[in-house]
Amino acid sequence: MPPCTETPAGQDSVTILEVGPRDGLQNEKRIVSTEDKLKLIALLAECGFTRIEATAFVSPKWVPQMADHAEVMRRASRGRGVRLSALVPNEQGAIAAIAAGADEIAVFTSASETFSQRNTNCSIDESIGRFVPVLRRASQARIPVRGYVSCAVDCPYEGPIAPSQVAKVVARLRDLGCAEIALSDTIGRATPERVSEMVKAALNEAPATLFAGHFHDTGGLALANVDAAWALGLRIFDSAVGGLGGCPYAPGAAGNLETAALVGHFAGRNIETGIDLGRLRSAEEWVAQLVRES
Ligand code: HMG
Numbered sequence: 001m002p003p004c005t006e007t008p009a010g011q012d013s014v015t016i017l018e019v020g021p022r023d024g025l026q027n028e029k030r031i032v033s034t035e036d037k038l039k040l041i042a043l044l045a046e047c048g049f050t051r052i053e054a055t056a057f058v059s060p061k062w063v064p065q066m067a068d069h070a071e072v073m074r075r076a077s078r079g080r081g082v083r084l085s086a087l088v089p090n091e092q093g094a095i096a097a098i099a100a101g102a103d104e105i106a107v108f109t110s111a112s113e114t115f116s117q118r119n120t121n122c123s124i125d126e127s128i129g130r131f132v133p134v135l136r137r138a139s140q141a142r143i144p145v146r147g148y149v150s151c152a153v154d155c156p157y158e159g160p161i162a163p164s165q166v167a168k169v170v171a172r173l174r175d176l177g178c179a180e181i182a183l184s185d186t187i188g189r190a191t192p193e194r195v196s197e198m199v200k201a202a203l204n205e206a207p208a209t210l211f212a213g214h215f216h217d218t219g220g221l222a223l224a225n226v227d228a229a230w231a232l233g234l235r236i237f238d239s240a241v242g243g244l245g246g247c248p249y250a251p252g253a254a255g256n257l258e259t260a261a262l263v264g265h266f267a268g269r270n271i272e273t274g275i276d277l278g279r280l281r282s283a284e285e286w287v288a289q290l291v292r293e294s
């Protein structure tokens with residue numbers, strides 16, 4: 001994974017991964033046009049993001065909103081130093097994402113068996129098996145792979161998830177060779193206390209540098225959850241422009257943590273994000289209009 005933003009000596013920095021074009025637009029009722037997706041990615045690249053999750057190479061029958069994945073990935077503007085990642089569930093997705101020029105790949109499994117079945121039609125174990133050829137192909141293409149652990153705190157079907165279950169899935173992704181693991185509060189109901197317990201369990205399996213925090217904001221505590229994870233050493237966080245998002249297979253999951261709120265939060269603590277907040281607000285206005293029209 002690319003290094004954090006360069007900052008003056010002594011100043012803390014954080015990497016924000018913008019997931020709006022994927023984790024946001026996958027959940028919009030109206031399918032956003034390819035041209036509008038490309039415009040959104042270009043606007044975000046101009047804000048200074050070094051990493052943007054651009055699309056998902058998943059089945060168009062399952063998520064029609066991402067059906068234009070190959071065209072989006074092929075045509076998206078990277079700007080200076082931007083790396084575009086693609087969410088993939090299996091080898092078929094990895095082959096297509098790499099062919100379209102993805103700079104990073106993200107695989108996704110879950111700490112909840114039921115969510116794994118509902119989201120990808122397979123068990124956690126089967127999902128990990130599907131990742132083996134994905135990791136092999138990414139290694140051949142010399143691109144890094146992030147692994148998501150969805151439902152790391154709560155599952156919409158099973159309720160609270162034990163931190164020990166998250167740790168088990170983390171260990172599997174670590175052993176597979178994931179360069180980063182995103183601990184994800186898919187339905188956004190976590191509290192800082194429960195995030196701390198979950199992250200501590202994950203830290204028994206790998207150092208903080210391997211982890212990212214991915215918090216949805218249903219309960220309005222996503223920023224507090226970021227702080228809880230930050231206190232335990234995490235320095236990579238996901239968010240979506242305009243707070244877009246949700247998961248079509250996670251009923252009750254509201255939007256992702258809003259990127260401008262996250263950037264503002266870190267700015268207030270003198271932590272460098274490398275993001276131009278003015279440009280981000282313009283991108284946000286544009287996306288709000290786009291979604292209103294949906
Ligand atoms: P399946 O129906 O069990 O798969 O779906 P299959 O292997 O039987 O294939 C069925 C059809 O899908 C076939 O096409 C395949 O070619 C096609 P047909 O012959 O019927 O025309 N197919 C594909 N097409 C494009 N790209 C692919 C691909 N693979 C198979 N990669 C599958 C299994 C995993 C494909 C399906 O369940 C799926 O695509 N699920 C994705 C669901 C999804 O994207 N959910 C939202 C992700 S958000 C999330 O998970 C949480 C996260 O954001 C973190 C957080 O917030 O917590 C990551």
Ligand code: MG
Nearest residue numbers: 023184186214
């Ligand atoms: Mg998400």
